Amino acid sequence: MNNASPDLPKVLYIMGTARSGSTILEILLSKGKGVFGAGELTSLIQDGFIENKQCSCGSSCADCDVWGRVSEILKLDKQELEEWAVLQKKWTGTMGFLNSYSLWCLEKILCVTGS
Numbered sequence: 001m002n003n004a005s006p007d008l009p010k011v012l013y014i015m016g017t018a019r020s021g022s023t024i025l026e027i028l029l030s031k032g033k034g035v036f037g038a039g040e041l042t043s044l045i046q047d048g049f050i051e052n053k054q055c056s057c058g059s060s061c062a063d064c065d066v067w068g069r070v071s072e073i074l075k076l077d078k079q080e081l082e083e084w085a086v087l088q089k090k091w092t093g094t095m096g097f098l099n100s101y102s103l104w105c106l107e108k109i110l111c112v113t114g115s
């Protein structure tokens with residue numbers, strides 16, 4: 001049964017262990033028209049929002065059309081981001097934390113792309 005709203009973007013969640021090919025799969029799929037590869041969401045807070053590293057589109061996170069807009073709309077607070085990063089480091093590898101964190105990221109993405 002498909003409960004997805006036709007107005008919201010469809011989300012494909014790719015998860016794999018290190019060197020399993022999930023990144024290559026994402027790169028290939030994101031070459032398709034209308035497809036956006038979000039990258040490794042587990043790195044988004046530390047590498048993207050805190051350290052402003054380069055996005056897969058080639059721009060810095062702050063200058064990226066997607067993540068820059070996400071950051072702008074959410075008015076991300078540096079202290080909250082750093083608290084999330086500490087929790088992530090502490091609980092990385094714990095499925096419950098990773099699942100809730102990933103879902104949090106997806107929810108934020110959908111809020112932005114659905115607006």
Ligand SMILES: [Zn+2]
Nearest residue numbers: 055056057064
């Ligand atoms: Zn980008």
